Amino acid sequence: MTDDLIQREDAGGIATLTLNAPHSLNALSTAMIARLTAELDRLAADRATRVVILRGAGRAFCAGHDLKEMQAARAGADKGAAFFRQLFDACAAMMQRLPALPQPVIAQVHGIATAAGCQLAASCDMVVAAEDARFGVNGVNIGLFCSTPMVALTRKVPPAVAFEMLTTGEFLPAPRAREVGLVNRIAAPADLDTATRALAETLAAKLTAAVRIGKRSFYDQMGLPLDQAYALTGDRMTENMLWRDTEEGISAFLEKRAPDWA
Template sequence: MTEDLIQRQDEGGIATLTLNSPHSLNALSVAMIARITAELDRLAADRSTRVVILRGAGRAFCAGHDLKEMQAARETADRGAAFFRQLFEDCAAMMQRLPLLPQPVIAEVQGIATAAGCQLAASCDMVVAAEDARFGVNGVNIGLFCSTPMVALTRKVPPAVAFEMLTTGEFLPAPRAREVGLVNRTAPVAELSATTRALAETLASKLTAAVKIGKRSFYDQMGLPLDQAYALTGAAMVENMLWRDTDEGIRAFLEKRKPDWA
């Protein structure tokens, strides 16, 4: 049922969202996209959550769009055109919510992250992957070039690597994905959740407001000309420096004690 597609667990300021459709390898069906979107909207307004972990139930992180659902849409008079247009628009809107979310988002990837599933991982701020995980934008193997997944992928890995993945349909094993910048950390399968949790706890221990302004500035300055990037981030630094908790953090560092953050 739709209400079971996402499972949420909150502990210590960390929200863990689990895509819960293991029988479909957590495919991004219309219903799944709607549920992820709704949960991200709730998190955007949630002041108590400092970090988000996104993971998949079962043996895969996410296998991309639901091909059976997409094929069924071809039975309409327009051969599915309106359905496909809405699907890709909704999916793109959902992906764009991830960098806009105030909290850092960590993708915890086991098994495979393919096509739009790879896009989902790449849209997160960081990725922790099992050592045997694999990443692919392999739609070309079935005649569908992964054009929308390409957007997120090309913002994480060098263009030549992305183009090779997109045109060959070949998978990157987790160690190679880490080498090219798609993955931040790898871990043995049995230690994947603990490794992800440890990273999340590190982020959650920082001043929440500083991480929030930092994430916003990180994405806002990307792609700007150098002078505009410095102007934007300089203004963010001034705002940050004027906070009471930043003053306290610097005083605590100089006095060699833990900060007393409000």
């Protein structure tokens, strides 16, 4: 456990981070962003943790930015301009840490994931959602277009779906979010913890080094021209093939036995 805003539990190589501000539906205040950033930085250097689960306490996963904090910043001489830019920059830097982490990150979503909260879920590698969870980038409903959440969203769902969500402010129920690629798996609310943990345990059972090089390669090749993507991943696979544990894994498969990984 780190502090009141972020709670951490570790078991079986899986770190579970819980956003713990249920009174604000786990809003991404400046303090929450700073605490989560610090915890992600610790995880980046953590060799023992193989998988990360990110969840929210209380009734929701995350309701986005703290609107009360943002409105209070308008009292400044610049009407909050410097605060807003600093907030969005800090949030963007935190979001970018999620795909950059060596470990796979699973968002466990219940209740709502709205605006920057939807951005947070979309920035994770995978999402497991309760059947009654809802996802939205609904800032347009209060006159604030979700431009920064749009970055993560448009990298997960088809452009037409993202644009409709952004311009209508309407929510996607979990089954529909799964259909369009925002959610990987759905579960009954009572089974959400179990379903998320099962996926995390599946990932944790793989060769850690292989998963880590695979995650890095997955994001590095995205957006590259086809020939460059193949050149990059060919280099990574060659590196991977030369590992002792990979040689052992292939031998074990061919010999129909469990691998003896170091």
